Amino acid sequence: MPLIRNSYGKGRVRVMRVQRDSARHEVRELSVQVMLTGDFDAAYTEGDNRHVIATDSIKNIVNIVARDHVEAENEVFAGAVAQYLLDRYSHVAGVEVSARETRWQRIAVDGVAHDHSFVLDGNGTPLVKLMATREGVRLASGVDGFTFLKTTQSGWENYWFDEATTLKPTADRLFATSMAAEWQWNGVPSSYAAANAAVLAAALKVFATTYSPGVQNTMYLMGEAALAAVPEVAEISLACPNKHYLPIDLSPFGRSFDGQVFTPTDEPHGQIACTVGRG
Template identity: 55%
Template sequence: MVRSPVTSFWRLRVPLIKNRYGKGRVRIMRVHRDGDKQEVSQLSLKVMLEGDFGRAFTDGDNATSTSTDTMKNIVNVVARENTGLQTEPFCEVLARRFLDLYPQVVSVSITAHETKWARLSIDGVPHPHSFIRDDNGKPFVELVATRSGVTMRSGLDTFTFMKSTQSGWEGYYTDQYSTIQPTNDRICATSMVASWAWSGKPIDYAATNAKILDVLLREFATTYSPSVQNSLYRMGEKALAAVPEISEISMACPNLHFIPLNLSAFGLDNNNDVFLPTEEPHGQIECTVGRG
């Protein structure tokens, strides 16, 4: 039993079941110079540490806890030392720095979201140091490093795509609450969150991530979709076949609905020509496809 410093009552000490702490939204822009050509990488990182920090929570003893401001400084220094690393190996180097610095740390979790900048072309020629912001989808990396190994996922957040036909929804279970009508011709659109687990290191992370996205979009665009569920499964299947370095891929796809407008009051039909865009409420389709 511990005497409360605030009151004269005795209280039982409750267990600290789990704890971690760190620094969030550490924003950095790295510029890597290779002669006249430059590359840019803008990241927002969250770094979380687990280890021997319990006494800071239970006893106000900060002896083993480094400042979160120090953690931010470490991110900045490692960024300066590694301007040319792609996001995945940069996160690995950053995690290793924390493990090497602090013996009281047992694991480092890093989440890095990237702001995409695409190289600007002038008269069809890529410019060496000018870029335009690409807001479709935000690449991210999730890494957990311990002293015995590293697990890492890469992915895309809110990557939006659609097709205006070659999608349907028929033969589904119905009951007294069902009102939606079957169709074999509808708009299919989503704002996808997808991630894939690395089981091996590719030669080039950026090129391999781009290949995964290309495979997913190619399967979506070039095949009929009897349901979003079936499309996601086939997209994951093709990604696994194309990229042996990943062990599984997860996709979460909220529907972006386009509802056909009723124009009969104006003496007009609507042959899937005019729609009301809406995002709420939306269907939420999720799946993970792995190698078994």
């Protein structure tokens, strides 16, 4: 039987980089996965491990590169890990690096961000995905579980009605989601961190300031705004599960609803996705 494809590597390599070359420290905590492709077929088909780089060695390489690139933005760090492996091992054809960031936010002391004290920033997990071969590199940044809400200026009307339809249309509902988004780079920004923040800021501005006739339209407009804000982004993919807030009927207790009391639920939820690119 033929071996169709294979890859292997090391997952959940957790590393914290602390840049402390001045009084103001920078922290970057990542969980990294590195997967290799190349001349490894014999390990699967023959039990011949001579070309297999131990996954423990891959973990060590992640840590070595972290020490050599303490100051690097996450996207640059991922590229450095891939390049280290391609440069060191001629039989490695491709390296896929995925990194999820545990984000820390500076503690504000008397309104001033502290130099070396932090609290966990809980909204969303920043991520980086890089695929490197000897021919080139594909790089994407993104965020997972980025959660936001608006309490009005959202509706859902004029959709398909048939015998299966029980949902009532409305021109005024809560809109909440926990978004997964990923944007592909076609250029190198002056700062990945600033560009990533600009992507999210542009998307959230659309979300907050425009009426939403449905998640689909709002996602598309958010994608358009992100591309307009950051020219180095080639395309952006968004996936938005619809986190529902269901009106609670308090009329048996002599209370009107008036759009004020809801039951939060996200199961089952609508799942909407789209990719917006440059024409």
